[in-house]
Amino acid sequence: MTRKQRLVVIGNGMGGARLVEEIVSRPGGEHYEITVLGAEPYGNYNRILLSGVLAGTYCPEQIFLHPLAWYEQHDVRLCAGQAATRLDWQSHRVQIADGSWEPYDRLVIATGSSPCLPLLLNLVREDGQLIEGAFTFRTLDDCQAILAHSSHARRAAIIGGGLLGLEAASGLVKRGLEVHLIHRAPHLLNLQLDAAGSAVLARLVSEQGVQLHLSKETVAVLGEDRLYGLRFSDGSELACDLCIIATGTRPNTDLARAAGLAVRRGIVIDDDLACSVPDVFALGECAEHRGQTYGLVAPVWEQARILAERLTDSASQKQYTGSAISTRLKVSGLDLTVMGDKEPASSTDEVVTYAEPTRGIYKKLIVREGRLQGAILLGDLPGSMPAARLVQLFLRGDPLPTNRAELLFPCHAGSKQALSVAELPDDAQICNCNGVSKGAILAAVRAGKRSLQALCEATRAATGCGSCKSQVQELLVLACEGEVAEDPAVHYYVPAIPLTKPELVRVIKERKLRSVSAVFQALADGREDPTSKAGLASLLKTIWGKDYQDERDARFINDRVHANIQKDGTFSVVPRIYGGVTTPEQLRRIADVAEKYRVPLVKITGGQRIDLVGVRKEQLPAIWKDLGMPSGHAYTKAFRTCKTCLGSDFCRYGLGDSTALGIKIERRYQGIEMPHKVKLATAGCPRNCSEATTKDLGAVAIEGGRWEIYVGGAAGSRVRKGDLLCTVATHEEVLLYMGRFMQYYRENAKYQERSYDFVERVGIEHLRRVLVEDAEGICERLDREIQAAVDAYVDPWQREAEQPVTPTQFSQALEAVPVPLGASE
């Protein structure tokens, strides 16, 4: 038997890992013994989605493509966190950071690229690190560092107005920072857009809250140990406490250059993806092919596919001849696709444009010899040609219709040209990152992949930048002939039980299931799925109230010890201060407790409460006993707080007594469990000092002694003005409608669905019909049920401060005794 070939891959990024995945899944792959050297200390993740991690739409753990276990399963040796430092191609071996040598028969270099740092004064410290507060944005570590820093930063500056800079800026705006984008050129995305398109984009980006500084050249970082601002070539300065450098990338070629391989901008490869020395190949952003380097994943994955085929099938003649590329900007609410040229190259090129700058629409096509040579497609215009179709025309170089208007507006131009994905031809490319055609997706659905997840896994569609996901979903629905036979799991209330919330509630009531374990016994074969426990506990409490059989293990730790866990495993204590109105006596007590227990941090919260932070678990009961105040529930999915403003008693603008109302609301609804936390506010007049219109529930006094009730407001990672539910005359009515809304939300929202998502999902008109006009005749019942919940409420600390539920409820760590040898039984 022949010995296996040793294949070594340097770089475990999007190109390297894809190559390995392609090789192990192909016949012929078994002839290789694969070693991957990856400088990053992880399995393989989707770098593209780092933009989403920064914006908070993904958590880091969701972007992993291959966890470490995958490598084990496929017999691939991954040296994670081990960079290759030297290549000796004459003797076929590479040296690793720890000094050892790794022999190979075939070597693939996929080292990607690194951020290019502009020459700014003070940017780089003497030790070679960036000054504190300045970051690059390329790796998961970069992203985590930015996020850690951003939690106490206020004002961010992004240097560089390219795709990466724009995505970073939009991400940080979503995180609530004030964001400034500094760009040297007069136009944003100047590599991809012309001046007119850029101007439209600039408007849209500013509307999203990014402050633009164009034609501005940064020359220096202000700060010695820590950045506090930037200086520009015109002498002006900008104060900021976080800065992201996004001024382009440089292929990682050091290793190849030092070994004597041909390197220009990138490592030179030919159509076989081979480098200038035997048995060494390169792909991805580090490689230069026919004078071209790439900075997008589609060409990188195409190269990986071709090289995998060549390496596993000796008969293959496949060659790489270059990629035409198109890009989409991944900023939500901003639809931009670009491809090819942005300007005509000669007077014979045709330019077709359509622009409506005030609506944020700009479309420009460059046509050369009857074929699409480039396009800028900004803004979503119903009835216009889908970008996917134009990308396809561009990538394949298809001849265009002679009536150019059809290219932009197929239906207005009276043609029967394709309009939606449904009408696209089968060979139209849907996923540009992975090159997946409509036909391939439909075939997979026919082969039984009838859920979105299964479909994406099978075809790889939507697993790159993810922007084609909605189209894949549309195709799925289409192929299932309207019967949406997909992903029922997204509608399940908890993952372990295949029932929607209303179905589950019905079964739980019918079968009188009163505890989480009883539900698992009855509906999940006794399998206790841990991810489903807390959701079930919340639901059962809502359904059964006093008759709920509590099982502590189904609660999240916060609800086991009635405090909010912090990053170091300590807890925070928030006593309830109704409506944010306190007394000297209360303050004194809180101060005494803080001193007595040496509480590390005493903090006024955004909800007008006092937070004692950094408390150890075993201190909790004593602290609560000494406080003698009710729990503020700052730790749980329940009614949290009602913020108030001064209102008519003291404020000279006050129209209604917002303080008294807030206190009444809070006394009544304190601690009632909800699908997610619920925060309220009352304002004494439309000046809205307590920000009542951006709370889950808010009441605002208006002229004429009336109160407006708002529902579904948000001012966190999302900002949304609440919808007006109704206007009422008295405090009692405010309490009534708020309670009714809460009960409806308790019964109908999914677990962890915030009120604003819920209100958007069911619609404010629907809520008005049901809760105000009583169209379904359920108001009386809702009022009764919320009253029952109010009656069932007990302050957790009243009992547990004196008598823990179990003896070790508040133990941080228990002691153990060594057992003498041989005496263990």
Place this chain on the structure above:
Amino acid sequence: MMKAPLPPGAVCYNLGHISRIPRGEGRTYRLRDRLVAVFRSRSEELFATQADCPHRGGPLADGIIGDGTVICPLHAFKFNLRTGTPLGNSCPSLRTYPVRLDADGNILITVDD
């Protein structure tokens, strides 16, 4: 019956009576200068792992468990309790330790010192 001898360097600790851990929960124990998390499932299985989550040091004993899995209370990373294998994340595996009950219901754990 012969007791299986402890491997060289291994130390056995008595963690006290099983009732100190409520069913379905976990507790942290201090064994000299090492912390371990011990879990007692609803079906009365015992598991022991390192106490700190490899991600950012979250206290694993405070996590929700079920079906042989623990969910870290800080960022919800999951780990297999029996093998320590990370589930859906790329952290290193948890260290796991053999645990059992003695005849009086005391928890015995073996660690290499």
